Amino acid sequence: MTFIRSHPVLSFFVLAYVLAWGGVPFGSFFAPGALVAAIIVVSLTEGLAGLRALGARLIRWRVNWIWYAVAIAVPLVVHLVTISLNQALGAPAPNTAQFTPWYGLFAVIGMIIVDPTGGPFNEEPSFRGYAQPKLQTTRTPLAATVILALAITGWHAPLFFISSFGLQPFEALTTVGVTFWYAWLFNHAAGSALITLIAHATEGSINTSDLWPTGADLTRETWLYVGVWWAVAIVLLIVSRRFWTSPAPAAAVATTIVKEPVS
Numbered sequence: 001m002t003f004i005r006s007h008p009v010l011s012f013f014v015l016a017y018v019l020a021w022g023g024v025p026f027g028s029f030f031a032p033g034a035l036v037a038a039i040i041v042v043s044l045t046e047g048l049a050g051l052r053a054l055g056a057r058l059i060r061w062r063v064n065w066i067w068y069a070v071a072i073a074v075p076l077v078v079h080l081v082t083i084s085l086n087q088a089l090g091a092p093a094p095n096t097a098q099f100t101p102w103y104g105l106f107a108v109i110g111m112i113i114v115d116p117t118g119g120p121f122n123e124e125p126s127f128r129g130y131a132q133p134k135l136q137t138t139r140t141p142l143a144a145t146v147i148l149a150l151a152i153t154g155w156h157a158p159l160f161f162i163s164s165f166g167l168q169p170f171e172a173l174t175t176v177g178v179t180f181w182y183a184w185l186f187n188h189a190a191g192s193a194l195i196t197l198i199a200h201a202t203e204g205s206i207n208t209s210d211l212w213p214t215g216a217d218l219t220r221e222t223w224l225y226v227g228v229w230w231a232v233a234i235v236l237l238i239v240s241r242r243f244w245t246s247p248a249p250a251a252a253v254a255t256t257i258v259k260e261p262v263s
Contacts, residue, residue: 005045009134012041013151016126024158029165031122034155038126053254057129060192067189071199072109074181078228079206085228086212086221094211105205112201120200127152128186129193133255136187136248142237144248145183149176166209171222177229178203184236187243191252 004011019033042050083094115121127148135144153175160169182196189195208225212218237244247253 001044004041008041008045009131012037012126012131013155015040017155020155021158024162027162027164029158029162031119032117033122034126035122038130042130054125054129057133057191057193058125058197060190060194063190063192063195067185067192067195068198071185071189071195072202074185074232075199075203075205078203078225078232079208082208082221082225082228083211085224086217089220089224091212091217091220095213097210108205109198109201112204113197118204120197120204123152124182124193124197124200128182128196130254132183132186133191133248133253136253137255140245141183141187141248141252142244145180145244148183149179152179168222171226173226174229177226177233180233180236181229184240184243187249187252191249 015037016034019036020030022033023030038054039051042054046053087093112118112120131148131151132144135147139147153172156172156175159165160167160172182199185199186193186196208221209218212221
């Protein structure tokens with residue numbers, strides 16, 4: 001208990017790894033392990049007040065409408081740019097059946113948001129709702145996000161080696177790049193894990209393997225997707241460089257529960 005109270009974020013990640021990786025010998029990955037780990041560590045170190053704070057970040061909806069728009073628009077634009085670049089480099093027109101009807105995309109986003117077994121539902125309350133604010137109490141957003149990018153990518157590592165998930169090891173680079181985007185959004189959206197949950201669900205709403213099922217076109221698309229997310233991260237690092245090296249906004253730092261701010 002002394003170690004956990006002294007190193008809560010490290011304890012959280014160790015437990016998150018143990019729980020999620022527990023299914024690897026059986027060809028599975030227990031994504032809810034991240035959320036379970038956060039709940040256990042918060043319960044032991046902060047009690048009921050900490051659990052209320054964790055839940056408050058997940059339902060923090062009173063933020064400026066622009067962050068809802070940004071959370072949905074940026075991932076969709078990344079997908080659009082990736083698809084367009086792949087076609088420009090010689091890929092045929094992609095299979096667009098998953099976008100018919102067009103409003104079905106938003107139904108998919110909604111289902112991903114509330115899926116208790118999926119990555120977004122379990123990762124955002126824990127990684128952004130718990131670990132990011134904790135790390136930012138004594139670190140700049142840049143330092144906190146570098147730590148998170150490495151820890152989160154490592155947590156996902158088994159997914160890139162279990163064939164049933166259909167992922168390639170180099171796709172771990174996407175996780176690194178997108179972590180900077182989620183961190184930027186979280187901090188600008190008044191520390192709302194709900195906003196990053198919407199963004200994460202939107203990012204995962206388009207099944208890229210369905211666009212070009214196999215072959216060089218799919219491989220190229222996957223590399224392009226990595227590159228576009230890294231371009232987004234680099235732009236955010238350059239354009240918002242003062243934000244990254246300044247103290248994090250008060251609403252995005254781990255404190256006792258405060259009145260929900262409107263950004």
